Amino acid sequence: xxxxxxxxxxxxxxxxxxxxxxxxxxxxxxxxxxxxxxxxxxxxxxxxxxxxxxxxxxxxxxxxxxxxxxxxxxxxxxxxxxxxxxxxxxxxxxxxxxxxxxxxxxxxxxxxxxxxxxxxxxxxxxxxxxxxxxxxxxxxxxxxxxxxxxxxxxxxxxxxxxxxxxxxxxxxxxxxxxxxxxxxxxxxxxxxxxxxxxxxxxxxxxxxxxxxxxxxxxxxxxxxxxxxxxxxxxxxxxxxxxxxxxxxxxxxxxxxxxxxxxxxxxxxxxxxxxxxxxxxxxxxxxxxxxxxxxxxxxxxxxxxxxxxxxxxxxxxxxxxxxxxxxxxxxxxxxxxxxxxxxxxxxxxxxxxxxxxxxxxxxxxxxxxxxxxxxxxxxxxxxxxxxxxxxxxxxxxxxxxxxxxxxxxxxxxxxxxxxxxxxxxxxxxxxxxxxxxxxxxxxxxxxxxxxxxxx
Amino acid sequence: xxxxxxxxxxxxxxxxxxxxxxxxxxxxxxxxxxxxxxxxxxxxxxxxxxxxxxxxxxxxxxxxxxxxxxxxxxxxxxxxxxxxxxxxxxxxxxxxxxxxxxxxxxxxxxxxxxxxxxxxxxxxxxxxxxxxxxxxxxxxxxxxxxxxxxxxxxxxxxxxxxxxxxxxxxxxxxxxxxxxxxxxxxxxxxxxxxxxxxxxxxxxxxxxxxxxxxxxxxxxxxxxxxxxxxxxxxxxxxxxxxxxxxxxxxxxxxxxxxxxxxxxxxxxxxxxxxxxxxxxxxxxxxxxx
Numbered sequence: 001x002x003x004x005x006x007x008x009x010x011x012x013x014x015x016x017x018x019x020x021x022x023x024x025x026x027x028x029x030x031x032x033x034x035x036x037x038x039x040x041x042x043x044x045x046x047x048x049x050x051x052x053x054x055x056x057x058x059x060x061x062x063x064x065x066x067x068x069x070x071x072x073x074x075x076x077x078x079x080x081x082x083x084x085x086x087x088x089x090x091x092x093x094x095x096x097x098x099x100x101x102x103x104x105x106x107x108x109x110x111x112x113x114x115x116x117x118x119x120x121x122x123x124x125x126x127x128x129x130x131x132x133x134x135x136x137x138x139x140x141x142x143x144x145x146x147x148x149x150x151x152x153x154x155x156x157x158x159x160x161x162x163x164x165x166x167x168x169x170x171x172x173x174x175x176x177x178x179x180x181x182x183x184x185x186x187x188x189x190x191x192x193x194x195x196x197x198x199x200x201x202x203x204x205x206x207x208x209x210x211x212x213x214x215x216x217x218x219x220x221x222x223x224x225x226x227x228x229x230x231x232x233x234x235x236x237x238x239x240x241x242x243x244x245x246x247x248x249x250x251x252x253x254x255x256x257x258x259x260x261x262x263x264x265x266x267x268x269x270x271x272x273x274x275x276x277x278x279x280x281x282x283x284x285x286x287x288x289x290x291x292x293x294x295x296x297x298x299x300x301x302x303x304x305x306x307x308x309x310x311x312x313x314x315x316x317x318x319x320x321x322x323x324x325x326x327x328x329x330x331x332x333x334x335x336x337x338x339x340x341x342x343x344x345x346x347x348x349x350x351x352x353x354x355x356x357x358x359x360x361x362x363x364x365x366x367x368x369x370x371x372x373x374x375x376x377x378x379x380x381x382x383x384x385x386x387x388x389x390x391x392x393x394x395x396x397x398x399x400x401x402x403x404x405x406x407x408x409x410x411x412x413x414x415x416x417x418x419x420x421x422x423x424x425x426x427x428x429x430x431x432x433x434x435x436x437x438x439x440x441x442x443x444x445x446x447x448x449x450x451x452x453x454x
Numbered sequence: 455x456x457x458x459x460x461x462x463x464x465x466x467x468x469x470x471x472x473x474x475x476x477x478x479x480x481x482x483x484x485x486x487x488x489x490x491x492x493x494x495x496x497x498x499x500x501x502x503x504x505x506x507x508x509x510x511x512x513x514x515x516x517x518x519x520x521x522x523x524x525x526x527x528x529x530x531x532x533x534x535x536x537x538x539x540x541x542x543x544x545x546x547x548x549x550x551x552x553x554x555x556x557x558x559x560x561x562x563x564x565x566x567x568x569x570x571x572x573x574x575x576x577x578x579x580x581x582x583x584x585x586x587x588x589x590x591x592x593x594x595x596x597x598x599x600x601x602x603x604x605x606x607x608x609x610x611x612x613x614x615x616x617x618x619x620x621x622x623x624x625x626x627x628x629x630x631x632x633x634x635x636x637x638x639x640x641x642x643x644x645x646x647x648x649x650x651x652x653x654x655x656x657x658x659x660x661x662x663x664x665x666x667x668x669x670x671x672x673x674x675x676x677x678x679x680x681x682x683x684x685x686x687x688x689x690x691x692x693x694x695x696x697x698x699x700x701x702x703x704x705x706x707x708x709x710x711x712x713x714x715x716x717x718x719x720x721x722x723x724x725x726x727x728x729x730x731x732x733x734x735x736x737x738x739x740x741x742x743x
Contacts, residue, residue, distance in 0.1 A: 033584065056595065166521055166523075172525070175522065211575060367679050367681070368679075447530055448507050
């Protein structure tokens with residue numbers, strides 16, 4: 001394994017693969033905070049050069065966190081298809097990049113090779129890609145999943161309806177939900193971030209979602225994004241849930257901070273397959289985001305892109321229906337400005353797709369980041385072009401409960417029109433039946449929540 | 455415990471002294487409200503009551519349900535995009551938040567408070583926002599300045615830091631500070647030499663407390679702004695604060711602004727809590743209020 005290179009006559013030497021991986025990242029405030037970032041742009045490029053000649057075998061044999069001490073590493077390594085891995089183990093990262101981008105490599109080819117990858121390989125190839133590489137490569141990869149409907153089909157763009165409320169007021173949630181439906185939002189999931197993480201509150205909201213779905217025959221799935229254990233208790237008590245949600249991290253220590261491990265997720269998946277209200281087989285929803293491991297001091301000195309890729313490796317084990325990065329939610333000490341959040345959004349989406357999960361993005365920002373709504377609209381267009389599975393839909397992008405801003409109800413129809421995309425098939429048909437869509441776009445009556453109020 | 459009446463008296467006194475000074479008094483607020491009739495403030499519109507959907511299927515029910523949530527709904531569209539007023543209102547609400555974070559508390563403001571200024575280990579705003587660890591520290595030179603200029607071991611040390619909202623400080627710190635001083639004076643409690651910490655995070659109070667060794671440390675600091683609310687300030691207090699004390703030792707009063715707890719009222723309340731801390735020799739979870 002060559003860990004040094006020369007650029008413009010200057011020698012650059014790295015002590016191990018983790019240092020190469022960290023320094024090969026585009027600039028991120030979180031890597032600087034962790035003290036693992038390149039100290040100059042030239043050193044960053046030197047690290048990319050070194051990484052480009054590393055073989056996939058070296059990446060397999062040097063996981064970011066040792067197998068013995070980390071459950072996430074074990075899950076990633078143990079689900080590798082060894083036959084496929086043996087075919088590609090001698091590829092360099094540069095060759096891997098060019099294979100993905102080649103005109104002769106198809107979506108099916110990538111899906112097969114995906115089973116022979118570890119998350120470190122996925123992260124490595126993202127690090128040597130430009131932004132347009134990430135967009136072009138991700139666009140090739142189709143990942144579909146089925147809960148009550150099928151998400152991720154070519155030509156579709158889903159939206160999660162996120163009707164959050166500051167106090168979980170049922171009427172307040174309901175009117176935001178109706179308004180979202182009237183803009184063609186909600187095909188990915190109708191999913192609330194609750195204020196109250198209690199079985200009763202979660203159950204009440206799930207019942208309301210179920211009642212609305214049934215009353216209006218809406219082909220979609222519901223979820224209340226409480227802690228996994230709260231949702232499991234609600235389901236055991238008979239609450240109608242189509243999916244179980246959980247935030248996850250790229251290390252065992254990070255997952256411990258979130259209050260979960262692999263066994264809990266397996267139990268949640270099993271419970272949903274037995275007691276959930278959905279058809280399945282994909283009944284799990286995960287959220288991630290660069291920097292969460294550092295924020296819980298669970299990053300093991302590893303950079304945030306690699307840790308993020310490891311989240312997708314963990315996620316894959318549980319055949320999720322939805323996985324999205326909440327890129328930009330964590331704040332400026334991890335992703336400072338629009339350039340950093342744009343890069344992270346494109347990386348995360350590509351890495352998720354290459355891992356083989358139906359990847360969506362919550363393109364968002366907080367008020368202490370150097371970004372604004374224009375930046376997030378730009379990112380949504382780029383990700384739309386990259387074939388992003390779904391985005392979030394929030395009333396004008398203003399989440400009154402989580403206090404951040406992201407894509408809004410209006411962005412759904414705008415992006416679909418711009419990029420020639422439709423909602424998930426069953427949902428698109430329903431929108432036409434309801435008269436909300438007409439000939440594939442918003443009708444004259446769309447945008448009126450009171451269509452749903454008797 | 456201080457009585458309700460006494461708090462009211464302090465508030466009345468501070469408000470009275472403000473009206474005679476160069477502060478904007480409540481009575482000066484009304485002309486601005488009248489001016490609104492000819493020059494309307496986009497951000498003064500109550501979004502909960504505004505329905506822009508031209509021909510809703512059920513207007514009455516729509517408005518009734520809208521009243522249950524601050525979410526931006528019933529805002530209608532131009533093609534698939536928001537109406538111009540909604541777009542500008544959103545941008546205005548974000549603008550005050552951004553300005554609160556990215557502007558600095560002016561030197562004039564610090565001078566007008568009669569305070570001197572120190573800086574954390576952050577060298578500029580970008581550095582401050584990306585390196586929370588450095589916003590918690592002060593260097594040796596600054597420690598020497600504090601030792602030179604401040605009274606050592608006062609019963610109560612009050613200071614101000616910008617935190618994540620300079621707007622919050624410039625709007626509320628003066629009133630809150632005056633009110634705290636007045637309250638403490640009323641209790642016969644001595645205070646130290648006040649100062650302003652630029653690029654400061656909350657845990658810097660632990661370092662400062664180890665240098666000046668007051669019994670109680672009181673910090674007024676700008677909160678991370680939400681949309682349309684750049685003015686919110688918090689007060690952190692601790693008894694014998696140190697870098698080794700648990701986080702649970704801090705007592706916090708948040709949401710200090712005109713739409714939450716007004717600064718003057720908050721100041722009186724803070725003075726009351728400080729008195730209790732001194733009596734119980736405790737703060738945070740150990741404090742019984």
